[in-house]
Amino acid sequence: MAVPLEYAARETVANLWRNRMMALAAVLTVAVSLSLVGTALLLRQAVSRQIGQWSDNVSLQIFMKADATPQQLGDVRTMIAQTPQITRCGYLDHEKSYEQAKQVLAGSPTAIAALTPATTPTVFKCQLQRPGDAPTVAATFNAGVPGVYQATSPSRSIHVLQQVTNVLQLILLVIAIVLLVSSLVLILNAIRMAIFARRREVGVMKLVGATNWFIRVPFMLEGLVQGLIGAIAAVVIVLLSNIGVGYLIRHYKISVFGAAVLPTHDLVMTELVVVLIGLVVGVAGSSMAVRRFLDV
Amino acid sequence: MIRFENVTLSYKGGAPALEGVSLEIQKGEFVFLVGPSGSGKTTFLKLLLREEVPDSGTIWVAGRDIGALSRWRVPYLRRNLGCIFQDFRLLPNKTVAENVAFALEVIGRPRSVVTNQVAQVLELVGLGQKHERMPHELSGGEQQRVAIARAFVNRPLVLLADEPTGNLDPATSQGIMKLLDRINRTGTTVIMATHDVGIVDTMRRRVLQLEHGRIVRDQARGVYGYTDEPTISGRGMRAISLLDTSGVELSAPGLPTGRMATVRARRGER
Numbered sequence A: 001m002a003v004p005l006e007y008a009a010r011e012t013v014a015n016l017w018r019n020r021m022m023a024l025a026a027v028l029t030v031a032v033s034l035s036l037v038g039t040a041l042l043l044r045q046a047v048s049r050q051i052g053q054w055s056d057n058v059s060l061q062i063f064m065k066a067d068a069t070p071q072q073l074g075d076v077r078t079m080i081a082q083t084p085q086i087t088r089c090g091y092l093d094h095e096k097s098y099e100q101a102k103q104v105l106a107g108s109p110t111a112i113a114a115l116t117p118a119t120t121p122t123v124f125k126c127q128l129q130r131p132g133d134a135p136t137v138a139a140t141f142n143a144g145v146p147g148v149y150q151a152t153s154p155s156r157s158i159h160v161l162q163q164v165t166n167v168l169q170l171i172l173l174v175i176a177i178v179l180l181v182s183s184l185v186l187i188l189n190a191i192r193m194a195i196f197a198r199r200r201e202v203g204v205m206k207l208v209g210a211t212n213w214f215i216r217v218p219f220m221l222e223g224l225v226q227g228l229i230g231a232i233a234a235v236v237i238v239l240l241s242n243i244g245v246g247y248l249i250r251h252y253k254i255s256v257f258g259a260a261v262l263p264t265h266d267l268v269m270t271e272l273v274v275v276l277i278g279l280v281v282g283v284a285g286s287s288m289a290v291r292r293f294l295d296v
Numbered sequence B: 001m002i003r004f005e006n007v008t009l010s011y012k013g014g015a016p017a018l019e020g021v022s023l024e025i026q027k028g029e030f031v032f033l034v035g036p037s038g039s040g041k042t043t044f045l046k047l048l049l050r051e052e053v054p055d056s057g058t059i060w061v062a063g064r065d066i067g068a069l070s071r072w073r074v075p076y077l078r079r080n081l082g083c084i085f086q087d088f089r090l091l092p093n094k095t096v097a098e099n100v101a102f103a104l105e106v107i108g109r110p111r112s113v114v115t116n117q118v119a120q121v122l123e124l125v126g127l128g129q130k131h132e133r134m135p136h137e138l139s140g141g142e143q144q145r146v147a148i149a150r151a152f153v154n155r156p157l158v159l160l161a162d163e164p165t166g167n168l169d170p171a172t173s174q175g176i177m178k179l180l181d182r183i184n185r186t187g188t189t190v191i192m193a194t195h196d197v198g199i200v201d202t203m204r205r206r207v208l209q210l211e212h213g214r215i216v217r218d219q220a221r222g223v224y225g226y227t228d229e230p231t232i233s234g235r236g237m238r239a240i241s242l243l244d245t246s247g248v249e250l251s252a253p254g255l256p257t258g259r260m261a262t263v264r265a266r267r268g269e270r
Helices: A005-018 A020-050 A070-081 A094-104 A109-114 A131-142 A156-197 A199-208 A212-251 A255-260 A264-293 B041-049 B071-078 B096-105 B111-124 B140-152 B170-185 B197-203
Strands: A060-064 A086-092 A123-128 A148-152 B002-010 B016-025 B030-034 B056-061 B081-085 B158-162 B189-193 B206-211 B214-219 B239-241 B249-251
Touching: A005 A020, A005 A156, A005 A212, A020 A156, A020 A212, A020 A264, A060 A070, A060 A131, A070 A123, A086 A094, A123 A131, A131 A148, A156 A199, A156 A212, A156 A264, A199 A212, A199 B071, A199 B096, A199 B140, A212 A264, A212 B071, B002 B041, B016 B041, B016 B056, B016 B214, B030 B041, B030 B170, B030 B197, B041 B056, B041 B081, B041 B158, B041 B189, B081 B140, B096 B111, B096 B140, B111 B140, B140 B158, B140 B170, B158 B170, B170 B189, B170 B197
Parallel strands: B030 B189, B030 B206, B081 B158, B158 B189
Antiparallel strands: A060 A123, A060 A148, A086 A123, B002 B016, B002 B056, B206 B214
């Protein structure tokens, strides 16, 4: 079962080099498709941060005054319960509201500095039966209800932005999946050619009693390396484009998109997902080839 | 050492390649398998290697029922069985020493052991001076010696030889047989499928004769004992033409000369 690491590494590198054109094709396809996957994921995160307060179909927000009394809070709850157009409401207390404010205001650090949990208004986030009713319902809460600071509904542009993003993301993901499938096939074919090029060696190995894993591992590693290199290329591409976008936002002070600048944590998670997909594609392609073409 | 109990194997849709074969081979024996092409010699060897599994019957090798071996154990069975072939099956891009070393490396032997054993076995087969040669620089006899070195370097219990002298001239064949005999004297069981009348008749070892998948003769200190007929249906042969009464030419355009039966044509017969 134990496969000497040095042997496997040597064989893998030799195989990759012998088959370098095929390997390059496979790696490039993986890189392009995973760049699209990464871009689609980041795009979604950026947009949802930007319009974060309106995510999850929230179409009405009722901000309370920071110093609203529990009595006033209770009254507003009752009022919400008696409004038939509202289907569901969630309540963000001072702490949660502060967290959200930090996200929304990520582009302007001075605004965040001015806030504390205690001074951040608490908010009801509500879903409506028909989002089109939002302005009417908002108006009833803005008509001098005690404790209510302001009720707002998303502007039309946010709806458009949401829809455009969804479509864009869908297109990117469809293209990415098609490319991922073709990179799987390319890796499978690259490994098949490697197996064919080494059929004499494989024959002798079987004859003298090399274990099945000993014979398989170099080929599997070859696919894994192709997937990995492609994924790393994709990670670099996505990172560079993210840096580019961030620079543009800062340079032209497009503060509206301030929230679209992603924190490191989100970026790292996305890149990990990209690398993982690359590895899975590589291993899947080479296992299929080994299963079908390596008769051990 | 090796025991066949009523072993039968049919390839898909054909007559049985082996039928009801029962026999026993002791440790250290030298056994010739003879019989016309298609009589089941190669199938016999494949069964021992577990490249094929019998339809019925049991095969014991070194006290193990090899039909009951799980897949992952088959390689360990093969480490006890050395194998040589008519076409040598050397790796053309490796030197003599690398070819032999390969057999040890791929079963995970440490490098110090490999270097040691390879030098020893190459000395044994008489290629001590040719470590760094490539296979294509060697004569057929020398290539077969490399193949024997590779099969024997792991000191297997059994050496299986499928027509090892099929591609060699009589003098060279004799050298190969001397080597196999020497290996046999170290206690290694040798099972050799052959069509070489001269070799079988001079060695006088146990002879198993197969015909249509059945054992028709099992003779200690036996002889070849039958006359192969010129076959046109033999594997790898496209055409045979008898040019004159003194000689027979076998031609196989575009194919390596393979598996030529020893042909005896009597004067006057065409």
